[in-house]
Amino acid sequence: MPTNYIGIGLFILVGMGFTGATFAAAALIRPSNPNPIKLEPYECGVPGVGDARDRFHIRYYVLAMLYLVFDLEVVFLYPWAVQYDKLGLFGLMEMLVFVAILLIGYFYAWKKGALDWV
Amino acid sequence: MAYMTWFERRVIGRLQVRLGPNRVGIGGLLQPLADALKLFFKEDVRPARADRILFPLAPAISLFAALAAFAVIPFGPTTRIAGVEVPGGIANLQVGLLYLVGISSLGVYGLVLGGWSSGSKYSLIGGLRAAAQVVSYELILGLALVSVALVAGTLSLEGVVGGQANGLPYVILQPVAFLLYLVAAVAETNRAPFDLPEADTELVAGYHTEYGGMRFAMFFIAEYVNVITVSALAATMFFAGWSGPFLPGPHWLFIKMLAFLFLFVWLRATLPRLRYDQLMRLSWSVLLPLALINLLATAVVVAVTR
Amino acid sequence: MNAPTAVFIVLAAVAVVSSLNVILRRNPVHSAIFLALTILCLAGEFVLLNAEFIAATEVIVYAGAIIVLFLFTMMLLDIRGGMRTRQFQNQFGLAAPIAVLLVALLGAAVGAINISGLPAAALSTLQAAQLGSVQNLGQELYSNFLLPFELASLVLTVGLIGAIGLAGHGAEDREEQVRIEEALEFDTKVRAKEGGHLEPEEELVPAGGHHA
Numbered sequence: 249m250p251t252n253y254i255g256i257g258l259f260i261l262v263g264m265g266f267t268g269a270t271f272a273a274a275a276l277i278r279p280s281n282p283n284p285i286k287l288e289p290y291e292c293g294v295p296g297v298g299d300a301r302d303r304f305h306i307r308y309y310v311l312a313m314l315y316l317v318f319d320l321e322v323v324f325l326y327p328w329a330v331q332y333d334k335l336g337l338f339g340l341m342e343m344l345v346f347v348a349i350l351l352i353g354y355f356y357a358w359k360k361g362a363l364d365w366v
Numbered sequence: 367m368a369y370m371t372w373f374e375r376r377v378i379g380r381l382q383v384r385l386g387p388n389r390v391g392i393g394g395l396l397q398p399l400a401d402a403l404k405l406f407f408k409e410d411v412r413p414a415r416a417d418r419i420l421f422p423l424a425p426a427i428s429l430f431a432a433l434a435a436f437a438v439i440p441f442g443p444t445t446r447i448a449g450v451e452v453p454g455g456i457a458n459l460q461v462g463l464l465y466l467v468g469i470s471s472l473g474v475y476g477l478v479l480g481g482w483s484s485g486s487k488y489s490l491i492g493g494l495r496a497a498a499q500v501v502s503y504e505l506i507l508g509l510a511l512v513s514v515a516l517v518a519g520t521l522s523l524e525g526v527v528g529g530q531a532n533g534l535p536y537v538i539l540q541p542v543a544f545l546l547y548l549v550a551a552v553a554e555t556n557r558a559p560f561d562l563p564e565a566d567t568e569l570v571a572g573y574h575t576e577y578g579g580m581r582f583a584m585f586f587i588a589e590y591v592n593v594i595t596v597s598a599l600a601a602t603m604f605f606a607g608w609s610g611p612f613l614p615g616p617h618w619l620f621i622k623m624l625a626f627l628f629l630f631v632w633l634r635a636t637l638p639r640l641r642y643d644q645l646m647r648l649s650w651s652v653l654l655p656l657a658l659i660n661l662l663a664t665a666v667v668v669a670v671t672r
Numbered sequence: 673m674n675a676p677t678a679v680f681i682v683l684a685a686v687a688v689v690s691s692l693n694v695i696l697r698r699n700p701v702h703s704a705i706f707l708a709l710t711i712l713c714l715a716g717e718f719v720l721l722n723a724e725f726i727a728a729t730e731v732i733v734y735a736g737a738i739i740v741l742f743l744f745t746m747m748l749l750d751i752r753g754g755m756r757t758r759q760f761q762n763q764f765g766l767a768a769p770i771a772v773l774l775v776a777l778l779g780a781a782v783g784a785i786n787i788s789g790l791p792a793a794a795l796s797t798l799q800a801a802q803l804g805s806v807q808n809l810g811q812e813l814y815s816n817f818l819l820p821f822e823l824a825s826l827v828l829t830v831g832l833i834g835a836i837g838l839a840g841h842g843a844e845d846r847e848e849q850v851r852i853e854e855a856l857e858f859d860t861k862v863r864a865k866e867g868g869h870l871e872p873e874e875e876l877v878p879a880g881g882h883h884a
Contacts, residue, residue, distance in 0.1 A: 253459075253719050255437070256437050256438075256459070256465075257679075259433075259434065259437040260434050260437075263429075263430050263433040263434050264430060266433070267426045267429050267430050267433075267584070268426075270580060270584070271422070271426065271580065271581075271584075273406065274405075274406050274410065274580030275410070277406060277407060307839065308494060308498060308744045308747070308748070309741075309744055309745055309748055309835065309838075309839060310835050310836055310839045311498050311501070311502070311744070312501070312737075312740055312741040312744040312745070313741065313831065313832055313835035313836075314650075314832060315501040315502065315504075315505065315737055315740065315741075316733075316737040316738060316740075316741055316828075316831075317828045317829070317831065317832045318505045318654070319471075319501075319504070319505060319508070319732065319733060319736065319737040320733060320737070320824075320828060321825075321828075322467075322505060322508035322509060322512060323729050323732055323733055324813075324821070324824075325508075325509075325512045325661070326463070326464060326512060326515060326521060326725075326806065327725065327806050327807075327809050327810030327813060327814075328810055328813075328814060329512050329513075329515040329516040329519075330515060330519060330520060330521055330806050330807055330810055331806075331807055331810030331811050331814065332516055332519070332665065332668060332669075333519055333668075334807075334811060335810070335811075335814050335815075336669065337669055339814055340665050340666070340669055342814060342818060342821070342822065343665070343814075344662075345822055345825075346821065346822055346824075346825045347658065347662075347825075349822070349825040349826055349829055350825050350828060350829055351658075352829055353828070353829035353832035353833055354654075354832075356832070356833055356836065357832065357836055358651070360836050363646070363647070363650045363651055364643070364647075417699075417701075419702065420701065420702070420705070423705075459724065460724055460805060460806065461724045461725055461728050461806060464724075464725065464728035464729075464732065465728055467728075467732055468728050468731035468732045468735070468736065469731070471731070471732055471735070471736030471737070471740075472708075472731070472735060472736065474736070474740055475705070475708065475739075478740070478743055479701075479705070479743075482701060482743075482747065483701075490747075494744075494747065497740065497743075497744070501737075501740060504736075521806055
């Protein structure tokens with residue numbers, strides 16, 4: 249096991265512990281007097297209309313897909329960037345092909361208006 | 367960390383020709399403590415329509431992700447104490463940069479779950495907007511950092527600092543990447559002028575509309591911890607981190623970080639908020655192509671010069 | 673029992689329990705969160721195997737991008753309605769043989785691995801760390817595995833174009849028209865109601881549910 253991660257593991261445990269302890273402490277000392285009106289969602293003082301868990305615009309789905317595609321591209325770029333010195337011009341060419349193929353999808357999205365948010 | 371709020375309120379106060387909090391303690395130094403205490407004693411309302419499990423979990427995820435990200439920032443060089451290598455931070459990972467990117471992508475959960483679980487329309491819209499914004503700018507952040515990794519040839523943050531300590535800081539070699547990083551970092555942390563998720567003129571308070579007391583404080587602290595982390599990362603990646611003359615490592619990192627923190631506050635005091643479609647267009651139609659061109663140019667230059 | 677084994681057991685136990693929760697939870701958002709927890713545990717296991725880059729990728733791609741995609745997709749669905757129907761029981765007849773087949777396939781795959789032939793046992797920690805390093809991975813990926821790498825971009829592009837096709841941006845103009853008409857209708861309805869008070873159960877929300 250890489251020893252570097254012992255520090256990270258401990259740090260993560262401490263982070264969890266701090267978050268949990270703060271919650272526990274707050275839960276112990278705070279008052280709790282709920283009533284139905286108080287538990288209504290906030291609505292600027294007028295009675296609320298409809299349910300919040302409504303369906304959403306599909307552009308968020310397209311955005312998530314775009315994000316997924318380009319996030320994968322970035323992940324592929326990291327080992328490439330580190331090894332670039334050794335890969336040389338050939339490495340540049342293959343990454344150009346890779347990005348060019350992804351850009352087809354990107355320009356298609358642009359042309360279809362998936363990037364417009366008005 | 368808590369003093370970030372004091373720092374921000376004092377600086378904005380000065381920028382707006384007023385004093386800011388100065389009553390509690392000397393120069394208002396005890397104000398954050400008083401705020402925290404107050405929030406501890408606040409009633410924590412859980413709305414009737416909220417999800418029972420996810421509603422309290424969301425702020426915890428936010429805070430946890432923010433804290434965990436800080437673990438790989440190096441404060442100083444690796445030293446040998448009694449034959450054991452002691453890293454100049456909490457941990458020096460071979461893939462430190464990837465660790466940071468990964469943990470920061472977990473922070474999105476806090477926003478989107480906080481918005482969804484509240485059962486309020488403002489929260490949901492705020493949460494979705496926040497998530498869409500954060501993921502869009504995360505790409506820009508990633509591409510800017512890849513350009514630096516290309517120059518540095520390593521993903522270890524200590525390696526990146528080492529590369530700059532013996533040569534030029536990467537802000538000179540990668541000015542475009544630095545600007546891209548700066549814009550993306552402000553957007554990532556949902557700070558003004560990119561604070562649309564909590565645009566109070568239209569969304570009340572965005573994803574944390576329904577939160578109060580300590581749970582609200584968690585979101586709040588998480589935001590400030592994120593600001594500190596991206597400032598520290600900016601100092602590390604572009605301004606040689608802990609390395610500098612005369613002073614020991616942590617001091618230099620702290621000074622550089624403070625400069626970025628001041629910049630964050632300054633931006634908030636100066637710039638008006640963007641409109642949502644402008645925000646998304648900026649990221650997808652301007653910054654993303656720019657980041658790719660910058661990466662390509664860097665790759666060509668590196669290939670020619672080495 | 674040494675420390676790595678202990679960590680392995682804890683992570684594996686959490687992964688198994690949370691992956692069971694992924695399929696047993698009725699609320700799909702809860703399922704997604706348990707899936708994220710499972711993936712984080714798997715990333716921890718990869719770290720134990722000295723595969724740091726794979727671990728980081730697991731977190732960035734799966735826990736980051738894919739779960740966000742799932743969450744966004746779920747918010748497009750009518751979750752309340754989905755939770756009410758007990759749809760899973762209806763598909764039992766189809767699901768059971770598929771599950772048996774899947775288990776058989778996995779068993780065959782695991783059985784086919786020649787464990788004694790693996791070099792892992794002979795590697796020192798240092799060698800293992802080098803094997804899983806980003807440099808080594810980059811070298812392999814961009815020379816010996818060039819074709820799969822380029823094909824990956826093609827797959828991604830197809831996925832993206834498919835998503836845009838699903839979203840149907842060609843029909844946007846017509847949709848916009850319908851939305852405007854609905855809004856106008858809603859407006860007249862509200863105006864007609866003015867003076868009298870609104871009953872809470874009355875649905876005065878324009879259909880379609882286009883927020884944001």
